[in-house]
Amino acid sequence: MTAAPFPHQETDRLQALHALQLLDTAPEPAFDALTRLAASVLQVPIAAVSLVDLHRQWFKSQLGLDVSETPRDAAFCAHAILGDGPLVISDAQQDPRFADNPLVTGAPHIRAYAGVPLRTSDGMAIGTLCAIDRRPRQFSPEQLQQLRDLAVLATREVQSREQAGRARAVAVHSQQKADAQEQLYQTTFDLAGVGIAHVGMDGRCLRLNPKFCEILGRSANELRSLRFQDLSHPDDVALDQGHLRELMAGHGSSYTLEKRYLRPDGGLVWAQLTVTLVRDGLGVPQYFLSLVQDITQRRSAEDALRSLRHQLEQRVQERTDELRRANTGLAETIRQLQASEQALHESRADLQAVLTHAHDAYICVDLQGLVVEWNRQAERLFGFTRSEAIGRSLDALIIPPAMRGAHQRGMERMARTGVARVLDQRLELPALRRDGSTFACELTITQLSSHQHGHLYAAFLQDITERKRTAAALAQQNEALARLNHEQQLMLDNEVVGIVRTRDRTVLWANRAFERMMGYGSGELVGTDTRLSYADDDTYERVGREAYAALEGGGSYRTEVEMVRKDGERLWVDVGGSRLVPGGGEALWMVLDITARKDYQRRMELLAFRDPLTGLPNRVLLLDRLERALAAAQRHGTRVAVCFADLDGFKSVNDRHGHAAGDEVLTCVARRLMATVRDSDTVARLGGDEFVVLLVHIAQPDDAQPVLQRAQALISAPIVLTDGAIVKVGASFGVAYAPDDSADPAELLAAADRAMYARKRQR
Incomplete structure (x- = not known):
């Protein structure tokens, strides 16, 4: 027995074969x-x-066999x-390939065999x-031809399964x-670091992500039941609606503003809103x-900074006014030497009042570091009354234990040399309160002279804890924004979609x-x-x-x-663009x-709607065009001719x-x-040697006859084959008219099919 080799x-x-999903089916x-037809026609068991x-x-399928494979x-x-x-x-017993084949020597005892290959649309033989x-x-030749004809029908059945499978795969x-794209969008939507909401034309939320719910402090169901006017601070609604009216009027495609939202607990949320x-494709708002x-945190920090700036400006103005008044008093004292003692007394009294009620804590110490002055702001800031502080060592009152040694050495150096590096400088140091807590303090020390105490050191102190906290928050926010910008740039560079920014x-x-x-390259x-990237000038201009x-x-x-x-290879792209700034010259394109x-x-359209051999429309596309032609004929009061053609003499070829x-x-x-x-007509192949000619816009039934006569004359002309042989075929036409x-x-x-067979019988 000789086993058949595998095809190449x-x-x-x-x-x-497996794609057809026919194996092991009912x-x-x-x-x-x-x-049954094959067994009957060839008279075999x-x-x-x-x-x-x-x-x-x-x-x-099987007839006369007891096995399935x-x-x-x-x-x-x-x-x-x-x-x-x-x-x-x-006779298989006389053929050396099959003489000792078990299917010959045993059941089913094959002696004579005739098999025609069944092929897919790609020409693959999957069976017989x-x-x-x-x-x-x-x-006989007639029996073999009938077996071929039946095999053509079986092949059509196989190829129809093939086309159905490809359609299912498509x-x-x-x-x-579509599911993957929707999943990607939904994941991005749900995990976005900003709140995202789709808001209907009536102002109600259609779709929103978890971050949006978190920012507004409400559940998704609650947000869907409210309009954006219900969620906004009353003072911000008019501004928001004004921008929306501008959008609806076609002035721009988006806007950005800062507004306040209301939380259910009565609190406010400051937000940057971009709408x-x-x-849709027709320009209708959706x-x-x-x-x-x-x-909110950024606005709070900005408000705190504005308040602090205002306080500092006010404090500077107050100090300037105080110095101006002090200078005025001093000039008056010089000009009026006779009242110097009284003026000096009044000046001291004024200075004491200023120091007592100053916004900064004022502390004055002598060379031994003992407190000689302590104003009301110092009382409030450090927790010691003036009477408790006067005469006590400064390091025991406000200097943290870890810094007392350095403070004492500095005081000793100033007493010995009269020089100190800390004089007339703005310093930031930790300070100690009565309750043991420490805070950040801004300190300025000035050296004074006194007849009573000799050299004195006056210090103005201010609690800058809140200012440092605000500065730290701003620094952290700026760092986060910088990191976000960097991450966004990386996302743009690594995005699978091409992104291009252009100007003119x-x-x-x-x-x-x-x-x-x-x-x-980069x-x-x-x-x-941008003309460099387009395939031709017409496309570029359009x-x-x-x-x-x-x-x-x-x-x-x-x-x-x-x-x-760049290498000349052509590709198809989906291009979408929008202005970066309404009315501006720059645009952003997604490719x-x-x-x-x-x-x-x-490829799918060719497989689904075209005959693979001739390239003509197949039955599916023919029926579609026929339906369109019938509708047009009804509108215009014309006729449609359906001409069914079968070739004569094709079997002998x-x-x-x-x-x-x-x-x-x-x-x-x-x-x-x-x-x-004509170009408006259709020629289709239904299979085998069957063709259909669809003629549209026919005024009278006789108008189709000249076309059919020309077609018969052309078809009957000799055909020269590739191998040089000359053959001739004819054609029988049957015609049916709509709406007749x-x-x-x-x-x-x-x-039309019946008319064609009637024409054949007449010959």
Whole structure:
């Protein structure tokens, strides 16, 4: 026994077989009918539709067999799928390949065999339609042709399963892609660090993320029941509504403002709100996209800084006024020497009052570090009364224990040398309160002279704890903003979507995704004209005109165009753009490579709607065009002619010259039919040698006859095959008219088919 070798495309063939999902499935009437016809026509006890798997042949349909499968190495059908035409064996016992085959020496005792390969639309032989006899015999040419015809029907059934499977795969792929995009958007929406809400035209939330609920302190259900006016501070509603009216009037596509929201506990939340009006493809407003960032801490810090600045300015003004008054008093004292003692007394009294009621703590110590003056602000700041502080050592009152040694050494140095590095400087040092707590203190020390105490040291002290806390908060916020900006830049550079910023068609910036997409190095596109990326001048000019009109109106622009990479390779992209600033010259473009999707769509459309041999519309596309033609004829009061054609003499071409020659004849007939009709008409191939010509805008039934006469004359002209052989075929036409015969597409085709067979019988 000689086992059949594997075809040279065995892997592809097995993939095509398994993709059909026919193996190990239940019997089906369509295949069983073909098996019965084969057994009856060839007058054999056994017939089957066999599918050749990797290690077995499995019978999708069988007649006269008790088994559902046999080993592949013993299968006659494994030999049959290697050839282009039928495999015919008159006596297996006389054939060295099969003489000792167990299917010959044992059940089912095969002696005669005839099998025709069944092929997918890609030409892969996945099995056979076979007829088997238990006695030696010769099959007549008529019987073999009938077996081929039945195999054509089986092949059509297989290819219809193939097309249905591809359609299912397309639908599943599209759904998976849509689901993935929706999941990506939902994840980004839910995990965003800012509040995001879709707000309907009535002001109510349609969709919102957890951060939005967190910022406003309310649940999602509660927010959906309220309008944005109910959530806003009353003083901010009018400003917000004014911006919304501007958007609805077409003045810009978004706006940004700072406003206050109301929490359910009565508290306020300051937020930076950015609102974008989302329109559909016709420009009709759909909803508002609101981005909310909590800036309460920033506003509090800004308010604190403004208050502190005001206090400092006021304090400086007060001190200036005090110095001005003191200078005025001193000048008056000099000019009036006779009243010097009285003026000096009054000046001291005024100074004491100023120091007593000053906003800063005022402390004066002598060279031994003992307190000689302690004002009311010092009492409030440190917790010691003036009477408790006077005469006590300063380090025992306000100097933290860890710094007392340094303080005492500094006092000793000042007493010894009269020089101190801390004089007349603004210092920040920790200070100690009576209760043991410490705080940040700003300190200024000035040396004074006194007849009573000799040298004195006057110190003005201020609690700067709140100021340092505010400064730290601002620094932390600035650091976070800088980090966020850096992260956003990294996201832009690593985004899978190309992003380009332009001004007047000149590239200002492009992220790495776009540079890689177009085949350029980092920064290589900056400063170039965007014409560099377009496939032709017409596309460049068209996109420029359309984008200018859309963006100048405050909207956005999106299209699909063909672009060219640096290496000359072309690709299809989805381009969307919007102005960065309404009315400005700069725009931001999002570019997505859709080349693979475009190629896939073209392939799927060809498989779904075109005959793979001739490229003509198939039955599906023909019915679609017929329905459109019927609707147009009804509107305009015209007729439609459906012409069903069957070739005469085509079977003899196949028998004498083979199927390859038959394919050449079918392709030539298709070209000749196309040459006889108008651009508005349709020529379709239904399968085998059956064609349909659809003629539209027919005024009278006789108007179709000249077209059919030209078609018959062209078809009957000699055809020269590739191998030099010359063949001739004819054509029989049957015609049905709408609305005369019917207005239903299927009934029209059936009527034209009947008319064609009636014409054949007349010959």
